[in-house]
Amino acid sequence: MMVRPWFTAALVAAALARPAMAHDVRPAYLELIDTGAGRFELLWKEPLLGDASLGIVPVLPESCRDVEPPAIHELPGTRIIRRVVNCGAAGLEGRTIRIDGLPRTLTDALVRIQFADGHTHTEILRPSRPSLVVTAAGSSRGPATFVTMGIEHILSGVDHLLFVFSLMLLVTRGWLLLQTVTAFTVGHSVSLALATFGVLAVPAAPVDAAIALSIVFLAAEIVRAQRGERHLSARWPWIVAGAFGLLHGLGFATALTALGLPRTDIPMALLLFNVGVEIGQILFIAAVLAVLAAWRMLGMRWPAWAQPLPVYGMGSVATFWFLGRFTALF
Numbered sequence: 001m002m003v004r005p006w007f008t009a010a011l012v013a014a015a016l017a018r019p020a021m022a023h024d025v026r027p028a029y030l031e032l033i034d035t036g037a038g039r040f041e042l043l044w045k046e047p048l049l050g051d052a053s054l055g056i057v058p059v060l061p062e063s064c065r066d067v068e069p070p071a072i073h074e075l076p077g078t079r080i081i082r083r084v085v086n087c088g089a090a091g092l093e094g095r096t097i098r099i100d101g102l103p104r105t106l107t108d109a110l111v112r113i114q115f116a117d118g119h120t121h122t123e124i125l126r127p128s129r130p131s132l133v134v135t136a137a138g139s140s141r142g143p144a145t146f147v148t149m150g151i152e153h154i155l156s157g158v159d160h161l162l163f164v165f166s167l168m169l170l171v172t173r174g175w176l177l178l179q180t181v182t183a184f185t186v187g188h189s190v191s192l193a194l195a196t197f198g199v200l201a202v203p204a205a206p207v208d209a210a211i212a213l214s215i216v217f218l219a220a221e222i223v224r225a226q227r228g229e230r231h232l233s234a235r236w237p238w239i240v241a242g243a244f245g246l247l248h249g250l251g252f253a254t255a256l257t258a259l260g261l262p263r264t265d266i267p268m269a270l271l272l273f274n275v276g277v278e279i280g281q282i283l284f285i286a287a288v289l290a291v292l293a294a295w296r297m298l299g300m301r302w303p304a305w306a307q308p309l310p311v312y313g314m315g316s317v318a319t320f321w322f323l324g325r326f327t328a329l330f
Contacts, residue, residue, distance in 0.1 A: 026254060027047070027107055027110050027124075028045060028107060028109040029043070030044050030045075030112070031044075031111075031113075031114070032092065032112070034091065034114060034115045035116070037086075038087050038088045038090070039084065040084070041084055042083040042084070043082055044058055044082075045078055045080050047078060048077050055105075056100065056107075056109070057099070058097065060092075060097060061092065061095040061096060061097070063095070064092075066084070066085055067084040068083075070083045071083075077204070093134055093135070094133065095133070097134060098132075102127050102130035103127045103130055105127060108152075109124070109125040109126075109130075110122070111123050113134060121134060121135055122146075123145060124145055149276060150274060150276020150278075150280065151276040151277070152280070153276070153277065153280070154276075154284070155280045157251075159215065159318075160248055161284055162314060163215050166215060166219065166222065167180055167184065167218070167237070170225060170233055176238075180241045181285065183239070183242035183245065184242065184244070184248070185278060186245065187243065187246045187248070187249060188246065188248045188252055189245075189249065190249065191247070191253070192250075192253050192270070195249065195250050196266055200250065207247065207251050209322055209325035211248055212318050213318070215314070215315070215317075216315055216318045216319050217244075218240075220315065221234075223308065223311055223312070252273075256273055
């Protein structure tokens with residue numbers, strides 16, 4: 001498989017155009033637990049950009065009133081608000097909940113409503129659709145929600161996509177590429193599970209910096225390969241991919257651990273989210289291969305002198321990310 005420079009250049013341009021989308025914005029989380037008689041315990045987690053608020057606020061139906069003053073806690077990167085509200089005898093069924101200010105952001109909000117009979121309503125609100133109508137207690141949209149979260153997380157994570165694309169540039173043989181991508185999948189699945197269950201607890205900021213550095217490493221390895229040098233990644237690409245997969249899995253875990261889901265929900269959410277990540281990864285690889293097949297059909301060629309330029313561009317973007325994320329640690 002020969003990946004054309006123009007496709008690499010297009011991906012690099014997308015990365016430059018959307019630097020803030022490399023998993024820098026975490027989802028918000030709204031949880032409502034029905035305790036009976038129209039009362040709900042509310043938990044709201046708002047991600048912060050540094051110390052700055054995104055300006056998003058959950059808005060409940062007008063019938064809902066606070067039973068006691070809200071409790072507000074500030075944590076690094078997160079604001080947590082707990083409330084107890086009374087929404088009347090009719091409760092929330094058939095009522096509208098919205099996240100005010102969400103259309104002005106680039107983040108999503110996961111809403112989880114647990115009814116007194118044990119059923120849940122789980123749904124993602126987005127800037128394009130910041131509200132929902134609460135359905136009957138017997139309905140649940142949880143499975144599709146977490147699969148969708150996984151797909152969107154990988155497809156909106158330019159750093160992760162750039163790493164996968166780097167593997168495709170580095171490994172040109174089909175069977176070896178399959179082994180390499182599989183090793184990356186196994187690696188990030190293991191660390192995602194360990195982080196989600198609390199076995200590993202690594203702050204998001206240094207993980208994001210290390211993810212950018214992993215792309216710089218692969219860019220350097222690609223340059224060595226183009227020069228005909230024997231290098232670590234050429235001899236054992238699946239080992240390198242698996243090792244870095246462990247690192248990238250910690251980045252994926254941010255999307256789940258930041259939500260603070262109940263422990264009883266974590267196993268299924270983890271499985272479905274990981275399925276979504278894999279679907280998104282396969283879709284990306286398939287799209288790359290499809291574009292390359294169309295390019296070959298056109299019979300177009302780039303001059304030899306232009307071959308290294310996109311790889312240097314990719315490495316430069318990753319270096320820019322790394323420096324920005326590293327300096328933000330201090």
